[in-house]
Amino acid sequence: MLVGIPLEQSNSTIKPKECATEMSEHLVAVADARCKRSFSRVFNYFAPRLRSYALKQMGNEALAMELVQDTMSNVWQKAHLFNAEKGSPSTWIFTIARNIRFDMLRKLQNRKEDVCSDDLWPVLCEQTADLNEAPLDEQVTLEQIGYLFEELPVKQKAVIEAIYIDGKSQQEVANELSIPLGTVKSRTRLALQRLKGMLNDND
Amino acid sequence: MIKFHPSSQQLKEFVEGSLTPAVSLLVSAHCDMCEQCQLRVESETEELAAELVSEIEESFDESAQFGDMLSQITQSPSSIEVDGSSSSYASNLGERTVSIELDGRSFKLPRTLHRYVDKTGNWSSLVGKLWQAPVDLGNQGVANFIFMGSGGSVPEHTHRGTEYTLVIDGEFSDGLSDYDTGDFIFMDGNKTHTPRSDTKEGCLVFSIVDQPLHFTSGLARLLNPFSHLFFR
Ligand SMILES: [Zn+2]
Numbered sequence: 001m002l003v004g005i006p007l008e009q010s011n012s013t014i015k016p017k018e019c020a021t022e023m024s025e026h027l028v029a030v031a032d033a034r035c036k037r038s039f040s041r042v043f044n045y046f047a048p049r050l051r052s053y054a055l056k057q058m059g060n061e062a063l064a065m066e067l068v069q070d071t072m073s074n075v076w077q078k079a080h081l082f083n084a085e086k087g088s089p090s091t092w093i094f095t096i097a098r099n100i101r102f103d104m105l106r107k108l109q110n111r112k113e114d115v116c117s118d119d120l121w122p123v124l125c126e127q128t129a130d131l132n133e134a135p136l137d138e139q140v141t142l143e144q145i146g147y148l149f150e151e152l153p154v155k156q157k158a159v160i161e162a163i164y165i166d167g168k169s170q171q172e173v174a175n176e177l178s179i180p181l182g183t184v185k186s187r188t189r190l191a192l193q194r195l196k197g198m199l200n201d202n203d
Numbered sequence: 204m205i206k207f208h209p210s211s212q213q214l215k216e217f218v219e220g221s222l223t224p225a226v227s228l229l230v231s232a233h234c235d236m237c238e239q240c241q242l243r244v245e246s247e248t249e250e251l252a253a254e255l256v257s258e259i260e261e262s263f264d265e266s267a268q269f270g271d272m273l274s275q276i277t278q279s280p281s282s283i284e285v286d287g288s289s290s291s292y293a294s295n296l297g298e299r300t301v302s303i304e305l306d307g308r309s310f311k312l313p314r315t316l317h318r319y320v321d322k323t324g325n326w327s328s329l330v331g332k333l334w335q336a337p338v339d340l341g342n343q344g345v346a347n348f349i350f351m352g353s354g355g356s357v358p359e360h361t362h363r364g365t366e367y368t369l370v371i372d373g374e375f376s377d378g379l380s381d382y383d384t385g386d387f388i389f390m391d392g393n394k395t396h397t398p399r400s401d402t403k404e405g406c407l408v409f410s411i412v413d414q415p416l417h418f419t420s421g422l423a424r425l426l427n428p429f430s431h432l433f434f435r
Contacts, residue, residue: 019256036277043273051268053255069272076276087249094252102220115224115340119315120217120231182281 019045023089024082031079032182039079043072046093057101067104071097078124080182095123156191159184205237205385214240218247225340225411228315229367229387232409235313236369236385305334305350310372310407323348332356332405346411351375356399365391366412373406375399 023045026038047068054064074096082092099117106116118124152160162173170188174181209217209230216222217230234240302311305326312320322339332355338346348371368388375382377396382388390396400406 034281039277040273043269043276047269047272049255065272068269069276072272073276073279077279077281080281087245088252090256091249091252094255095248097255098218098220098251102224106224115228117220119318120227122314 020088020090024084027075027079027082027089027092028084030076031082032186033180034182039076042075042089046075046090047072050093050097053097054101058104063104067097067101070100070104074100074124080185081124092123095121099123152191152194156187156194159187160191163188204383205239205387207380207382207386207388208237208240209233209387209389211243214243215247218244218251225346226367228340228346229369229409229411232313232315232369233385233387235315237387303336303348305336305407312371316409319346326350338409340411346409348407349410350405350407351398351400352405353403354399354401355405356397365389366410368408368410371407371409373400373404374402375406375408376401 023042026035026042029035029038030042050068050071051064054067055061058064058067071093075093082089086092099121102117102120150157158177159173162168162176163170168176170184171181174184177184213222213226213230217227220227222230230240234244301314301317301320302309303320303323304310319338319340324337324339326334326336328334332352334350334352336348338348340346351373366389368382368390370382370384370386370388372384374384375398377398379396
């Protein structure tokens with residue numbers, strides 16, 4: 001018996017460019033709001049493709065599924081490291097999968113102490129992401145940049161004030177303002193980048 | 204100016220992740236120093252990613268394959284929630300050594316090699332004006348920093364496996380070509396060469412010998428290929 005269930009539109013019919021924009025937006029939603037709905041869209045699109053890729057590379061179903069799971073876990077946990085200006089979602093996710101495969105092969109060959117993927121392709125290194133903040137944290141005190149601080153957007157100022165003047169943790173600020181931790185983190189980063197830019201202009 | 208780059212094939216395999224770890228390390232360090240290869244790596248990465256996206260079997264039953272993988276993943280916290288403050292990253296970064304010292308001189312290393320400063324052994328003096336410090340890459344073949352002082356030269360030698368060399372700082376010649384900072388050199392087969400540096404500052408290179416691991420005879424040579432390359 002035929003029942004009129006509408007078929008869900010298959011992801012593979014979406015044109016690449018539209019898809020990249022859509023996936024970027026979903027990744028941002030995962031980073032900022034831990035949006036499970038957005039993540040499931042990313043998962044449904046990429047998991048089958050990763051599985052195909054992994055099967056070809058590893059030639060083994062169990063290893064392939066492990067690669068898919070590890071890759072998508074990293075996408076979920078580290079979505080805040082995705083930067084749409086640096087590349088498309090598929091490029092970012094490919095590099096994560098490639099790195100995990102590289103490290104899986106090393107482990108299979110019992111090579112623990114040698115070259116790891118982070119050395120070669122630091123795509124998931126927090127260090128790289130936070131590189132811009134570090135010098136500012138260390139070299140400039142808030143007194144020195146007090147007058148620049150006043151020029152920050154209100155929302156960024158509130159976050160910076162709570163963290164750098166009141167000494168609160170980012171989690172405390174998130175709770176207090178009832179916003180996701182990812183948002184506190186990104187506002188902090190934006191504010192620091194902006195301050196740094198203003199400082200350079202003043203030089 | 205950099206004249207010697209990895210081949211297109213080597214760059215492609217580097218991006219695929221199919222180059223051996225030790226050679227990947229050298230290609231990656233070269234890319235730290237070479238904008239041209241950075242761009243090639245970027246476009247190669249985009250191409251492979253585009254292949255990934257197009258890689259899908261027709262009539263694939265998506266939901267059945269992945270079971271509860273999706274819900275398992277979304278139950279885990281984000282890494283920001285786990286790691287907490289960002290300040291620890293900054294301090295780690297500050298403490299990390301990014302250069303190696305020899306004879307009162309300090310050589311800045313490309314990013315890829317930073318983690319290997321801790322794995323670098325002591326400098327030992329080889330024949331005239333030649334210094335060597337071994338780098339532990341696990342069982343990935345043998346890596347060395349080699350410093351050729353002004354007028355210092357490596358005795359003529361040939362290669363059993365492939366020798367990969369990255370010029371970290373300075374210039375040298377080997378009777379075949381002249382090399383400059385950033386150059387990526389691979390020598391294999393039966394080529395004979397005599398590296399020497401004649402500039403006042405000397406030359407620091409990072410070098411690996413990529414012997415195939417299924418090479419079973421002459422185990423001692425495998426463990427320390429440089430000693431036989433240099434002294435026999
Ligand atoms: Zn190059």
